[in-house]
Amino acid sequence: MPIHDQSYRRYGGHREALGRAWTVIAWAGIRSMIGKRKFLALLIFAWIPFIVRAVQIYIAANFPQASILAPTAETFRQFIEQQGVFVFFVTIYVGAGLIANDRRANALQIYLSKPLMRVEYIAGKLAVLMAFLLLVTWVPGILLLLLQVLFAGSFSFLRANLFLFPALTLASFLQVIVASFTMLALSSLSNSSRYVAILYAGAVFFTEAMFGALTAITGSTAVSWVSFSANLAQVVDVIFRLKPRYDTPVPVSLLVIVALIALSISVLERRVRGVEVVT
Amino acid sequence: MAESSAVVQLDHVTVTYGANRALRDVSAVFRPGAVGLLGPNGAGKSTMLKALLGFVRPDQGTMHVLDLDVAREPLAIRARLGYMPETDAHIPGMNAVSFVAYCGQLAGLPSVDAMQRAHEVLYYVGLGEARYRNVETYSTGMKQRIKLAQALVHDPDLLFLDEPTNGMDPKGRQEMLDLIRDLAHNKNVNLILSSHLLPDVEFTCEHVVVMDKGTVVTQGPIQDLKAPRGQVYELRVKGDEAAFLETLRAAGMECHATDEDVMRVFVPNGQNQRALFALATREGVQVRHLKPSVPTLEDVFAKAIGEE
Numbered sequence: 001m002p003i004h005d006q007s008y009r010r011y012g013g014h015r016e017a018l019g020r021a022w023t024v025i026a027w028a029g030i031r032s033m034i035g036k037r038k039f040l041a042l043l044i045f046a047w048i049p050f051i052v053r054a055v056q057i058y059i060a061a062n063f064p065q066a067s068i069l070a071p072t073a074e075t076f077r078q079f080i081e082q083q084g085v086f087v088f089f090v091t092i093y094v095g096a097g098l099i100a101n102d103r104r105a106n107a108l109q110i111y112l113s114k115p116l117m118r119v120e121y122i123a124g125k126l127a128v129l130m131a132f133l134l135l136v137t138w139v140p141g142i143l144l145l146l147l148q149v150l151f152a153g154s155f156s157f158l159r160a161n162l163f164l165f166p167a168l169t170l171a172s173f174l175q176v177i178v179a180s181f182t183m184l185a186l187s188s189l190s191n192s193s194r195y196v197a198i199l200y201a202g203a204v205f206f207t208e209a210m211f212g213a214l215t216a217i218t219g220s221t222a223v224s225w226v227s228f229s230a231n232l233a234q235v236v237d238v239i240f241r242l243k244p245r246y247d248t249p250v251p252v253s254l255l256v257i258v259a260l261i262a263l264s265i266s267v268l269e270r271r272v273r274g275v276e277v278v279t
Numbered sequence: 280m281a282e283s284s285a286v287v288q289l290d291h292v293t294v295t296y297g298a299n300r301a302l303r304d305v306s307a308v309f310r311p312g313a314v315g316l317l318g319p320n321g322a323g324k325s326t327m328l329k330a331l332l333g334f335v336r337p338d339q340g341t342m343h344v345l346d347l348d349v350a351r352e353p354l355a356i357r358a359r360l361g362y363m364p365e366t367d368a369h370i371p372g373m374n375a376v377s378f379v380a381y382c383g384q385l386a387g388l389p390s391v392d393a394m395q396r397a398h399e400v401l402y403y404v405g406l407g408e409a410r411y412r413n414v415e416t417y418s419t420g421m422k423q424r425i426k427l428a429q430a431l432v433h434d435p436d437l438l439f440l441d442e443p444t445n446g447m448d449p450k451g452r453q454e455m456l457d458l459i460r461d462l463a464h465n466k467n468v469n470l471i472l473s474s475h476l477l478p479d480v481e482f483t484c485e486h487v488v489v490m491d492k493g494t495v496v497t498q499g500p501i502q503d504l505k506a507p508r509g510q511v512y513e514l515r516v517k518g519d520e521a522a523f524l525e526t527l528r529a530a531g532m533e534c535h536a537t538d539e540d541v542m543r544v545f546v547p548n549g550q551n552q553r554a555l556f557a558l559a560t561r562e563g564v565q566v567r568h569l570k571p572s573v574p575t576l577e578d579v580f581a582k583a584i585g586e587e
Contacts, residue, residue, distance in 0.1 A: 007403060008400065008462065008466050010434050010466070010467075011388070011392070011396060011434035013388070013389070013392050014389055014392070015358070015388060015433075016388070016389065017387075018354050018358065018387070020387075021385050021387075024384045024385055025385070032372060097371075101372070102371070104371065105367075105369050105370065106367060106368035106369075107369060107370050107371065109334070109362070109364045110362075110364070110369070110370065110382065110429060112332075112333075112334065113332055113357060113360070113362035113364070113430075114357060114385040114386045115354040115355070115357040115358035115385075115386060115387060116354070116357075117354065273334065274329065274332065274333075274334030275329050275334040275335055
């Protein structure tokens with residue numbers, strides 16, 4: 001008889017309620033990304049525009065001769081637009097492998113044999129990408145607004161531009177949701193994260209190039225609806241109470257964005273399965 | 280309504296992939312303990328397990344697992360199930376202990392308990408020393424073991440093992456079979472072992488469900504299925520073997536070829552070896568070898584799927 005039998009034992013402990021597996025997936029994904037030095041460098045790089053804007057707000061608030069630098073509502077709109085480039089890179093770095101790597105390792109059948117629904121799996125993966133994208137859009141945007149109040153020592157700017165908080169929130173989330181759903185859908189289409197990254201970059205650049213070509217041919221920007229980023233820019237302009245920059249009606253741009261999200265959900269619904277059926 | 284003594288029950292289940300009917304009106308009962316799901320490749324074994332897991336929705340029929348309806352309570356079922364898939368499967372970028380603990384958390388264990396259980400089951404499956412290695416660096420045999428570990432970590436009431444000895448060397452295969460046998464016989468874990476390997480099923484299971492071409496061709500306790508319904512002989516003859524086989528079958532005797540040049544002949548009750556000699560004499564063939572034998576699971580399998 002052994003002193004201690006290091007064998008299989010039945011488990012009699014506590015079990016979490018169903019429906020929380022997405023948080024496990026999200027935390028595991030976030031921890032995995034934070035462990036990558038290259039990604040941390042990208043995140044730090046993505047905060048440089050925030051530092052520049054913070055310095056700008058500080059100077060404008062403390063040196064009257066630099067009042068030309070004083071922030072307006074448009075400053076925050078420009079900031080969100082500038083962060084678009086980091087949204088692109090973070091989306092590719094974090095998102096390309098989110099489902100593609102699981103498909104390569106046949107992990108979907110492991111996930112879906114556990115007590116979680118497909119929607120929980122997708123929510124967990126979305127949460128990973130959205131968390132990092134909000135970290136480079138919404139979080140610095142809101143912090144800039146707070147810094148403005150702190151540096152100016154008054155709420156007058158905030159009171160005059162109360163819409164900025166919801167505008168920053170709405171614009172950031174819209175940008176992040178579109179990028180996340182699109183990337184996740186593309187990631188579910190392949191087993192190769194590199195291929196997915198190329199596909200995403202290709203889709204962004206190709207639609208932008210097509211918009212440029214069509215604008216040159218027609219002499220009008222009414223065809224901006226063909227561009228992934230132009231549609232976002234158009235809608236975000238309206239959110240920040242600015243004049244839309246293209247001739248495309250805003251509802252059309254909004255409709256294209258909604259259609260893109262719906263298409264992504266449809267792709268995810270078909271591709272995220274425990275068994276792949278080839279007929 | 281599921282039979283209370285069954286851990287899994289299927290009633291008239293049909294599963295179709297496009298034009299291909301993978302399961303055809305399947306009704307089967309899996310009793311507690313270790314049950315073998317036996318059949319040649321393409322028989323529908325994996326499809327059955329995937330349907331029970333809720334991966335594929337049947338076109339018709341009902342399925343119950345642990346007295347729960349698969350269509351209505353898939354999550355409650357999967358919380359009590361462990362699934363070891365046939366193909367290589369892991370979460371990329373994780374070492375073994377993180378992977379197994381992660382699977383435990385996904386199955387509802389608190390993180391501390393999941394980590395503790397991960398260490399325990401990794402030792403149990405023989406990966407204790409390699410538990411901090413990235414799973415992607417594992418050999419085929421180790422990958423089989425880690426798949427078993429992730430299926431076990433949350434202490435399921437029922438295990439689905441899909442071809443668990445695939446790609447393993449003889450020593451590793453025997454160790455895996457010992458583990459499965461230990462789980463079923465000493466740890467009171469119900470399990471369904473899907474395999475096309477008869478010795479694996481015979482070593483680990485008491486019951487068997489035999490499938491072929493999407494249907495269940497026979498099921499029951501292995502001992503009952505192996506019970507002689509007549510006598511079995513090993514026979515080798517010289518002469519027109521094909522004609523002799525036809526004669527035997529015409530006389531109501533089943534004949535199955537083996538890997539060697541020996542055939543196994545089932546002589547019905549009421550007859551004996553004299554009938555074989557009489558038929559051989561009539562056909563003009565020489566009996567070179569005749570030896571009484573006992574039915575094996577292979578015979579049951581061959582008989583069930585109508586193999587000659």
